[in-house]
Amino acid sequence: MTVLTSRPDVLSDERRTAMLEQLALVSAEVEKARGGGGEKYTARHLARGKLLARQRIELLLDRDAPFLELMPVAAYGSPFPVGASLVCGIGRVEGVDCMIMANDPTVRGGASNPWSARKTGRAMDIVRENRLPLIFLVESGGADLPTQAEIFIPGGAMFRNLTQLSAAGIPTIALVFGNSTAGGAYVPGMSDYVVMVRERAKVFLGGPPLVKMATGEESDDESLGGAEMHARVSGLADQLAEDEGDCLRLGRDIVRRLNRSGAQDRPSLPPRFDEEGLLAIASTDLRVPFDPRDVLARVVDDSDFDEFKPLYGSSLVTGWARIHGWPVGILANARGVLFSEESEKAAQFIQLANSSDTPLLFLQNTTGYMVGKEYEQDGIIKDGAKMINAVANSTVPHLTVVIGASYGAGNYGMCGRAFNPRFLFSWPHAKSAVMGPAQLAGVLSIVGRQSAESRGLPYDEEQDAMMRQLVETQIEAESLALANSGRVYDDGIIDPRDTRTVLGYCLGVVNGTEFRGVRGGFGVFRM
């Protein structure tokens, strides 16, 4: 064992203040999501004697148990309310880690918009990969009609997913609190277990007006899709709940009878350094490097980290540790740039983790693979490809946290979203883009200047400056953690101080599935 040391002078009050400011920006967006459809609709919902989506979740969860909310700021930066009218996360129900998804009926009646569909899709991926029971707390008016063109056709994937999960032996439970009509009716329709709340749940393909239009039949909500009707007549509901609390109780009873072993928590020693320090290590100015060992000293069990190849390819730190008792191989960028040595070291390390069936953790803070004549001639593409090949074909679970920059192909090699880590989180100041905003603006400027020169045209320096400014602002905005999280490119922005808990919880989840590292099954390594 090797206990990390971390000098107190790596911590800075300035960096802490800056990080807290970033955190406050994120929190403000989270608060918007928590506010749902705003005071008016929240009050109206409560006045009907209904619980809010988050209240339903809290009541569904075991008392005092953890809950990891996922994608809370989905739809940030879009025309739709932050949160995408859906609350989603992993929490303990009867001791079993479950994916919980709840429509937020205060947001446009809980209607699904394109961002809700993305969030749902990502949640379904997590459910499938981690074999988590899915509990859907349903109250949605269906698709957001003005954007139906964007949601109708791709949105069908949810129903396909639901039944495929069921086919894969992953339990799906629909607790229906209100509307679940038209396409939405297939949520209970495709779920393994269905509970409906008396006089509240309304599940039908077509409501009275549509039925009237289609067949001329006079009908009412209750006879078309009331909970009582579905429990007694159609058989769509397995249980009839008296009220919302009763529905959640029945939902918990269902989980208890799923015959699944509960979450397996492991004992562990806490890190030897206070997690508070995690606010004060990384600079929000991403050009300022920091040593990821100072982060690991505050994240891994007992600050115990056995480094692999410490003297080789030193701008990537690799090594073994445990987090909340779960073994993990860690790759963390130390000085941004990935060279050939780092790439080969990473490829070897990933193969070793696969050989020992050890999950991998990527701590991203990279500006990408090194460019320049010397490096190109030395085969940086070949070596970077080895790393990407290893990451892409690795079959142990991957977790990724963007703790700084994630630029260029470094994002790929360090298991960015496209490389399907089981979970991906960002620190609030993180940025992800093809390259840094200034570099990208500079590249455009050079290209423009060359183009003008080749055509023998004068180059407008004033316009160039304006263009660079505009591009820089745009790229900066698009690179921000909030922007990426809004696009559901991560599973959420986390408080750096929560890093250990989040990772520990996720490692528990991934270790609840069976996995085996790939043996030999990598793509061709170009030597």
Place this chain on the structure above:
Amino acid sequence: MNARPVTRLLVANRGEIARRVFRTCRTLGIATVAVFSDADAFAPYVAEADEAVHLPGNAPAETYLRGDLLIAAALSVGADAIHPGYGFLSENAGFAQAVLDAGLIWVGPPPAAIDTMGSKLRSKELMVAAGVPCLPSWTSPADASGFPLLVKASAGGGGRGMRIVRGPEELAAAFEGAQREALSAFGDGTVFLEPYVERPRHVEVQVIADTHGHTVALFERDCSIQRRHQKVVEEAPSPAVSPELREALSSAAVAAAQAVDYEGVGTVEFVLDPSGAFFFLEMNTRLQVEHPVTELVTGLDLVALQIAVASGDPLPPAALSPSLTGHAIEARIYAEDADYLPQTGTLSLVSWPEGVRVDSGFETGSVVGVHYDAMLAKVVAHGSTRAQATARLADALSRTRLHGVVTNRALLVSVLRSPEWRDNDVDTGFLDRFTPAEPGPELHQIHCLAAALAAAAGRRGVFPSGWRNVSSQPQWVSYGGTRVDYQHTRNGLEASVDGTPLDVHLWSATSTQVDLTVGGVRRRIEVSVGEPTYIDSALGHSTLVEDPRFPIPGSALAEGSLTAPMPGTVLRVTAVVGDEVKAGDALVVLEAMKMEHAVKAVADGTVSDVLVEPGAQVDAGAVLVVVSSG
């Protein structure tokens, strides 16, 4: 009389008194034998005895009242003596004689003395003759004159069957009720009437007589704090007794004992009126429940003296010229509710404080059953002054942890801390007038919070309790409708009770102890999480029932349901379906612990359902009758 040492002693009793006698036996090197009913098979006193004999069954009539079985048990284990304790057969002259006839030593007074004193009516005549002050008495309501009157059972004691009659209209019912209860309790329905002394104090004198002609008074005890004519707090000496009065009381007591040729320990009970006049009530021909206060102020071991006298030894000098040192107070902890209804259950925790004498038949895990007396313990404190003894006792009672049954502990503490007790302004009717101090709201608030935090700590896994990555609403739990919201944040605990935020700092919380500052005061709060949850702290004690998180729909009792307040047997059912009843009408009468308890309508209405019939055994909480309103 030849000295005949006791070597192996059987206690024909149970519970704390059996333990009490065994304790002295240990100091004297006497082997101990217990007897036990089915229900007492695992009682502590049985485990402490060297040997034990089973008395199959549970009812006293099958077990501890079966003199023949008790004597057979003593003979079977080779015991040479029987100590009767108190209650059961302790004042049964026939049993005493049978013990002697079996060739065993009877650790008690001569059967003739028991027999004479066993009849209050007969003993009174004898006392009058001996010059002991007595009140007049009448055996027929027709002869009685002047109100108020007191109806008493001639046999037995403990206030059973006793009733105060304020006017002629109550007389007949009280007389019959007393007869019924006396018959049930003592097998003898004889009752009599005597003038009721207003604001009386109960003062009794401990006497001891040996077989060598010595009869000594060991000072008095004051037992004026009574509920339903049963003593709950006793002290020695009496603060109402001057040295001159003590002298007079002692002389009267010695005269009374000598009038029946008494041997052994006994107690002569007097009623003391506010003017200082006293009248003979009765003589208890046994060791009293409250004997420890006398032991603490005299330094004598009364059980050892009983055994010495029974062996034929003369009283030692310490007993012949006793001295009175300081003040001693005993409080009896009963398993009973605020209406003095006996409670049953399993004592999930019994923890006594240091510095006081505790005589108890119960330990952690003991069951308080329906068959026997619900007295859990006698806690006795000694001090150089009454005030000091009072403070010690109240403090000790406060620090006692007793989980599993409802007790009268809070009442006892409240009495001891009342100005009336401090100023000695009490009489036997005191408890009827007394309203126990209500705990302040912070007790409930803080204890509810502590209960919630301990429960949360008990559920905590490897992650922070109630951990959320996104700000969220607090965790909440409610206890009897009191809602506790709590949230562990990076800035510490945030908590509110019924919507009122508390100024709190949590130092630590485990499933059994919460170290919490509220409003600037830090306290360690002990919590036993369960159903119910028990909380003990310097603030006091609480028993909290967690409200179900998800009430099962339809599980509530039908409106107007009247339930059994305790386990018992249905004695009479007066309610008939369709009857119009008024609030306060007795609809069902239960018998429990040999006491009758009427279950009354709480509101006017019509009886819509009767679920029990006479003879039925019911559990606490069982629905007996449903009254629909309107």
